Structure formats: C-alpha cells, structure tokens
Amino acid sequence: MSAKSQLELLVTNFQKKRPLRAGSLIITIYGDAIVPRGGNVWLGSLMKLVEPMGISQRLVRTSVYRLVQESWLQTEKVGRCSYYSLTGPGLRRFEQAFQHVYSLSTTEWSGSWCLVFLNQLSPELKQKVREELKWLSFGSMAPGVMEHPRFTRNELLPLLQEWGALEDTIVMQTVPMTQKSPKALRLQVRESWNLDELGGRYRRFLSQFRPIWRELQNEDTLTPEECLTLRILLIHEYRKILLRDPLLPDELLPGDWEGRSAKQLCRNLYRQIYQRAEHWLDANLENASGPLPGPNEKFYKRFGGLKGGPGQDTAPDRHPEPALP
Structure with a gap:
C-alpha cells in the first residue's frame, strides 16, 4: 500500500x-x-x-x-x-x-512527588479539579489524593487559583528520595496509573x-x-x-516501554x-x-x-x- x-x-x-x-x-x-x-x-x-x-x-x-x-x-x-x-x-x-x-x-527525576489532597473541596468542585488534574496526567494515589512525579507545587498553585480551588486544596511537595525505585514504589505506580492501557495506546499509535x-x-x-x-x-x-x-x-x-519507540517514530x-x-x-x-x-x-x-x-x-x-x- x-x-x-x-x-x-x-x-x-x-x-x-x-x-x-x-x-x-x-x-x-x-x-x-x-x-x-x-x-x-x-x-x-x-x-x-x-x-x-x-x-x-x-x-x-x-x-x-x-x-x-x-x-x-x-x-x-x-x-x-x-x-x-x-x-x-x-x-x-x-x-x-x-x-x-x-x-x-525529559529532565532527570529528582525523586520528589507532588501530592494533592482534595477532600476539603465541595463534591462539585472536587470532581472538576480531579478531571483537570487527570488531564494533566496526575495519578490517583488514594480516594481524594492525586500524585505526579514531575509537576511541582509552584506550577500547580496558579492553576488551582484559576479553578477557584486554591484555598480548600492541600498541595505538598515531598522530599527527594535517594532510593528512587523500590519495589513498593513500582507497585504504587501501577495502582496510580494504568500502565497497561497507556502502553496499549502507544502500541496502537505505532501500528497506525x-x-x-x-x-x-x-x-x-x-x-x-x-x-x-x-x-x-x-x-x-x-x-x-x-x-x-x-x-x-x-x-x-x-x-520495553512502548513510549520510547512512539517518540522516535513521531x-x-x-x-x-x-x-x-x-x-x-x-x-x-x-x-x-x-x-x-x-x-x-x-x-x-x-x-x-x-x-x-x-x-x-x-x-x-x-x-x-x-x-x-
């Protein structure tokens, strides 16, 4: 063809x-x-x-x-x-x-995480902020708690202000970890993000x-x-x-993460x-x-x-x- x-x-x-x-x-x-x-x-x-x-x-x-x-x-x-x-x-x-x-x-990861606590928001605003954070590729660590390895607290605060959620949202930046890949952390990542689905999306992109x-x-x-x-x-x-x-x-x-091949093909x-x-x-x-x-x-x-x-x-x-x- x-x-x-x-x-x-x-x-x-x-x-x-x-x-x-x-x-x-x-x-x-x-x-x-x-x-x-x-x-x-x-x-x-x-x-x-x-x-x-x-x-x-x-x-x-x-x-x-x-x-x-x-x-x-x-x-x-x-x-x-x-x-x-x-x-x-x-x-x-x-x-x-x-x-x-x-x-x-991408820049080398420092080992720090940005954590966002949404439990103090009203149900409607909580849903809105949650969707906005998902759009920014935040993962769900637990009910009402979202996480990201590269977003920083200073980057997120202006967005929360724009969404009308700054005063009732708790944002924390963790201290960088010296050990970045313990087994427990890798398991948590798989719970927070559906890597199998994401890898499938990359495979479909490559096949296209x-x-x-x-x-x-x-x-x-x-x-x-x-x-x-x-x-x-x-x-x-x-x-x-x-x-x-x-x-x-x-x-x-x-x-064998498919995202690497997708980047090269693009x-x-x-x-x-x-x-x-x-x-x-x-x-x-x-x-x-x-x-x-x-x-x-x-x-x-x-x-x-x-x-x-x-x-x-x-x-x-x-x-x-x-x-x-």
Whole structure:
C-alpha cells in the first residue's frame, strides 16, 4: 500500500471516530501550526486546513464557538470576517499540554512527588479539579489524593487559583528520595496509573503510523497539503496519549516501554514532512493583516532541531533517521 493510500486510511479511521472531537483537533492545529506563526488566524483559513480531514464548515463553526465558551479561544471581528486566537488561560493550558510533545528527552527525576489532597473541596468542585488534574496526567494515589512525579507545587498553585480551588486544596511537595525505585514504589505506580492501557495506546499509535513511515522510505510523493494532513493527525494522536502519560522515570517503567519507540517514530515522521507542510501553511493561512508570518525560532527547536531555521540548512530533511523495525 502506497504512502498516499496509507494516509487515506488514516483520514478514514479518524472520520469514523465517534464522537468526532473537532474541537480537540483544532487545539492541536493551533499548537502545531498557528501559535508558532503569531497565534491568530482567519476562520476561513481554519476551514480550508481541516477540509481534507472531512470536517465540514458547519462543524468548524460549532467547534470554535464551543472553544470560545470554554475559554480556549477568543474572537475578533473585522468587517464580516472572524479571527480566532488562544485566550490567556487557553495559552497556559496549551503550553502544559504541548510542553513534552516536541522534546526528545525529559529532565532527570529528582525523586520528589507532588501530592494533592482534595477532600476539603465541595463534591462539585472536587470532581472538576480531579478531571483537570487527570488531564494533566496526575495519578490517583488514594480516594481524594492525586500524585505526579514531575509537576511541582509552584506550577500547580496558579492553576488551582484559576479553578477557584486554591484555598480548600492541600498541595505538598515531598522530599527527594535517594532510593528512587523500590519495589513498593513500582507497585504504587501501577495502582496510580494504568500502565497497561497507556502502553496499549502507544502500541496502537505505532501500528497506525509505522506503515506510512515505511512507505515513505521507499517512495515519498506526498504533496504539501498531504504532508500537512499527515502532520496534524500524527501530532493529534500523539498528543492525546501524552495527556495521559505522567512521563514516569525510566526506573519505574518496564524495560520495553512502548513510549520510547512512539517518540522516535513521531520525530522521524515529523522531520520528513514538516517542510512541505510549512509551504502549504505559507500559501494558505491568513490573519487580519494578510498572510501569517513564518514560524518563530522556537518552532525550529522541535525534536532536537529542524532544518530551515535562522542560519540553518534549508535542504529537505528527507531521511533523518533509519527506518524503525
């Protein structure tokens, strides 16, 4: 099956998902393509961008309306045209969701845990905060107690303030442990997070995107628009898994952890197709001032460095890494 046929299959499988969460896909698009270019885009450009994925203009309008109501997006009217950008809270939530997507490695774990006690909250607020923490990949240590190995107390306090839960939530930062991988701790990790389910998500990601990576090594004739569609689906599916992944240290993970292979595959595919996708974005995205500016310098630091940034080689990065087995 050719790479083009593999891409058609990816699009078809995406369209079959129910419910079709177009709003989540739009957030992926903002994080991957629009924020690096200033963060503001014409609604018509957004509609054109998602059309190859089978998302109708009506669904785009409904989705951005909901994202505005949920304080993710804000709108600006110029004449009869609408332009959308992330709100302040939306940008903070975006940065938390995307901070690990494009990095190749995580900082070494100190052995400290962030513990959050929710028992003093009202039932409604407790449920809300619990869902927000799960969205940030916190695990459930015990009823009313959640934990994370990398989030810090100082990072969490502003979010609790934003959720209206700061005064009635107890947040503790444990002292770093010198022994980071005792048997009891590994067992606790398995109780707090469903690593089997998370590993299954990574395996499904690999089975989705490995075939098209292999085909691209034999013949790569994808157009700029097709590269953009593939890039969006790639980052969207990968981001959804990372939302549930607390990025546990290696000493607490199985030796054959699928997340490592998923990261490498995502990096390889992205490096091969991103330049052609950028050509499409250059030609088609607009804001109120005209075409969107090119991607910022931070964009070119993704996945350890992309070609085409300031002072870098602009030749296509067609085969950055050997094919995955």
